Amino acid sequence: MTERSGVYNELMSVWTVGPLLSIAMTLAAFLAAQWIFVRIRRPLWMPPVLIAAVLLSGVVALSGIGYEKYQHGARWLTALLGPATVALGIPLYQQMHHIRALWKPILVTLPIAATLAAVYSLVIAWGMGASPMVLASLAPKSVTAPIAMGVSEQLGGSVSLTLGALLITGVLASLFVDWGAKWMKVTDERIIGFALGLNGHAVGTARAFEISPTAGAFSSLGMGLTGVFTALFLPFMFPF
Amino acid sequence: MVLLRGFLTLVVFFLLGEAVRVLAGLPISGGVLGMVMATGTLMLRGRVSDELASASQGLIAVLVMLISPGVVGVFFIADQFSEHWLTVAVALAAGTLLSVLTTLWVMNWVAASEGKKHD
Known part of the structure; x- marks a missing residue:
């Protein structure tokens, strides 16, 4: 038994010298999550990113690698979030004709809704006595992850709490847009898509692409514009 | 090779964004600045190359994977x-x-x- 665990420990120390074990785990969890998501019939409340994170946490805890070591290796992947943010600018350009066609509703809705997406939650959390660190972590909750992480860091929040808030917000926004559109009798897929992307970032956008390509395009647009708007204005408006 | 060229363009715009952030002292992440510059450049050029479009599609498709290591942290610092x-x-x-x-x-x-x- 001792010899076995000795071999295991030796293997682990060899494997965790470089980042490849972390990368393999993350890739495997991502692919497994996609597969499971399709198998359980794409439930709104259980998006692939949540499945992947739960799988990864289980493996990280059970294998004894430890979160620190896993995270260290995974940095090779998370470094790609920078260029991935730049990549969001390309669909933004490709959908420029959509923006032009519906520029007025977009222009009126964006500043109001993107501001309120942060303000509603901040006011509620502040009223319940949240610390400045928690408030800073919640502020970019409707913004796509690579941008939100940067905003949270700049405001003095916890990036991990922000990512958790982001995930919950994305899942809830997908559910609420479905309900809200039915309740308010909104049938325009462009509006539904824009609301999904504006409030639910990447998770909402994945949902929008399930509704229709038009909803998906408007969701990407809502996600991109909210990201830019929040990144540009939130650090200046945040009074803490 | 085609994908690599598109990827290089994205990375260069990210690095430019970081440069602008530091030099101008802006409270905006380098990725966002790079994105704004990329969109602006494309609007001036009036077209997007296939290599850049496919590299960006590829990265956006795995966005969920790039986020997941950070989300794992939520469970460990809960x-x-x-x-x-x-x-x-x-x-x-x-x-x-x-x-x-x-x-x-x-x-x-x-x-x-x-x-x-x-x-």
């Missing part, structure tokens, strides 16, 4: 936030419901009044 969880849960649930309804209402209203003007 106990740090155990005293805040109720606040966080209420703020997120109520805040998101309100902002979703506001978005749908405002946009629907503006689009409808626009439509009426055109009729």
Whole structure:
């Protein structure tokens, strides 16, 4: 038994010298999550990113690698979030004709809704006595992850709490847009898509692409514009 | 090779964004600045190359994977936030419901009044 665990420990120390074990785990969890998501019939409340994170946490805890070591290796992947943010600018350009066609509703809705997406939650959390660190972590909750992480860091929040808030917000926004559109009798897929992307970032956008390509395009647009708007204005408006 | 060229373009724009952030002292992440510069450049050029379009599609498709290591952190630091969880849960649930309804209402209203003007 001792010899076995000795071999295991030796293997682990060899494997965790470089980042490849972390990368393999993350890739495997991502692919497994996609597969499971399709198998359980794409439930709104259980998006692939949540499945992947739960799988990864289980493996990280059970294998004894430890979160620190896993995270260290995974940095090779998370470094790609920078260029991935730049990549969001390309669909933004490709959908420029959509923006032009519906520029007025977009222009009126964006500043109001993107501001309120942060303000509603901040006011509620502040009223319940949240610390400045928690408030800073919640502020970019409707913004796509690579941008939100940067905003949270700049405001003095916890990036991990922000990512958790982001995930919950994305899942809830997908559910609420479905309900809200039915309740308010909104049938325009462009509006539904824009609301999904504006409030639910990447998770909402994945949902929008399930509704229709038009909803998906408007969701990407809502996600991109909210990201830019929040990144540009939130650090200046945040009074803490 | 084609994908690599597109990827290099994205990385260069990210590095430019970081440069602008530091030199101008802006509180905006380098990725966002790079994105704005990339969109602006494409608008000036009036077209997007296939290599850049496919590299960007590829990265956006794995966005969920790039986020997941960070999300894992939520489970490992959860106990740090155990005293805040109720606040966080209420703020997120109520805040998101309100902002979703506001978005749908405002946009629907503006689009409808626009439509009426055109009729």
